[in-house]
Amino acid sequence: MASASVVVGVGEAEEEEEHNNKLILYSFWRSSCSFRVRIALNFKGLKYDYKPVNLLKGEQSHPEFLKLNPVGFVPVLVDGPAVISDSFAIIMYLEDKYPQHPLLPTDIHKRAINFQVVSIVSSSIQPLQNLSLLTYIEGKAGPDEKLSWVQSVIKKGFTALEKLLKEHTGRFATGDEVFMADIFLAPQIHSAFKKFNIDMTEFPTLSRLHETYYEIPAFREALPENQPDAAG
Template sequence: MVSASIESGGVEEVQNKLKLYSYWRSSCSCRVRIALNFKGLEYEYKVTNLVKGEQFSPAFHKLNPMGYVPVLVDGDVVISDSLAIIMYLEEKYPQHPLLPRDLQQRAINYQAASIVSSSIQPLQNLNVLKYIGEKVSPDEKIPWVQSHLCNGFAALEKLLKDYSGKYATGDEVFLADLFLTPQIHGAINWFNLDMTEFPLLSKLNEAYQELPAFQDAMPEKQPDAPLEQGR
C-alpha cells in the first residue's frame, strides 16, 4: 500500500505514516516493499534516483551515511539496510510473520537471505558495474554479473532442495522469499540469465507471480519506474 504523494488526509496522518526512501530498480528496496505489502502497512514512497546520484546528497547522507537505499523512517526512527528494516518491521508489526517458529527452518531463511544480500546482490551494484566498465571493459559487466548469479543460484538450489515447498522453505511465505523474488526478477529481466539450470528457483518464481503483495512491489509497478525500463 504505497502513497507516492501527500494526500489530503491531515497533517498528523501524513507525519505518522511510514516513509520508504526507494528506487524503482533497487532489489534491496524491493525486499522491503514486499515486507510492507505483505504485512499490510501503508507507507509513503520517497523517490531516490540512484542514476542521478540523489543518494549522495547531504540530505540523504543524514539518513544513511553509506548513501544506499532503502531507508525507512518511522517517526523519529531511521533505519537503513534492507535486512535491518525487515527485522524491525517483523518485531514491531507481528501480523503475517516472516520468520517460522522452527529454529532450523528459521536458520535456513537467514542463510538464504544472506547468500542473496552478501554474495550476489552487492556484486551487481551500480558502483561495482561502473568500476568494471571503466577498469576492465564495458563488455565485461554482464558476464561478471552472470557469473556471480550462477554461483549464488547454484548454492541456493542446493540449500533449499530439502526444505522448499510451494515457497522457499515450505508452504508459507517467509524471509527467504522476500530476498529471492527481486533477485530472480533482476537476473531474468536485466541480466538475461538462462534459468534452465535452476529449476527450483524457477518454480518458486512462478509461485511468486501469484502473490499480489509481491507483484505490487516489483520494479515496473513503482511510481518512479520509467515508461521504457531499459536503465
C-alpha cells in the same frame, strides 16, 4: 453548527496524526534491496509514503539524503523518530514492530534456512552486482566484462541456493508459507531474468518459485515497473 465544527476539527486532527505516523520509504525502483522492503511492507499490510531517490542521477549522494544514510544507499525507512537503513535491518525492524503476517517461522531449523538464504542473497550475490561496482567494472574493462562478471556471481549464488533449498521447498522457498527467504529471493530472481539474461534452466527450483511469486499481490505490487519512479 458548533458541534459540527468540532467533528471536522477532530477528523482533521486524526488525519494529520495518521499522516505523521505513516512510514516513509526512500527507494529507487530498480534497486533489489528496495524491492525486498516493498514486498515486506506490502505483505504486512503497512501503508507508506514512497520517496524516490534516483541513483542514476546521484541523488543518493545529496547532503540531505546522506543525513538519513551516510553510506548513501537505498532503501531507508523512516518511522517517526526512527531512521533505519539497510534492507535486512529494515525488514527485521518491521518484523519486530509489526508482528502481523510473520516473516520468520517458529521452527528454529526452518528459521536457520531462511537466514542462510538471506545471507547468500544479501552477502554473496547482491553486493557484487550493485550499480557502483558494475559501473566501475565497465569503466575499467568494458561492458562485456561487466556482464560476464555479474552472470558468474549470480550463477554461483543460485547454484548454492538450489542445493540449499532442495529439501525444504513447498509452494514457497521453505514450505507452504511466505517467509523471509522469499522476500529476498524474489527480487534477486527477478533481476536475473529481467536484467542479466541468466539461463534459468539450470535452476528449476528458483524458476518455479519465480512463477509462484507473481501470483502474490504483495510481490506484484512491489515490482520495479509498478513503482511511481519507474522509467517509462
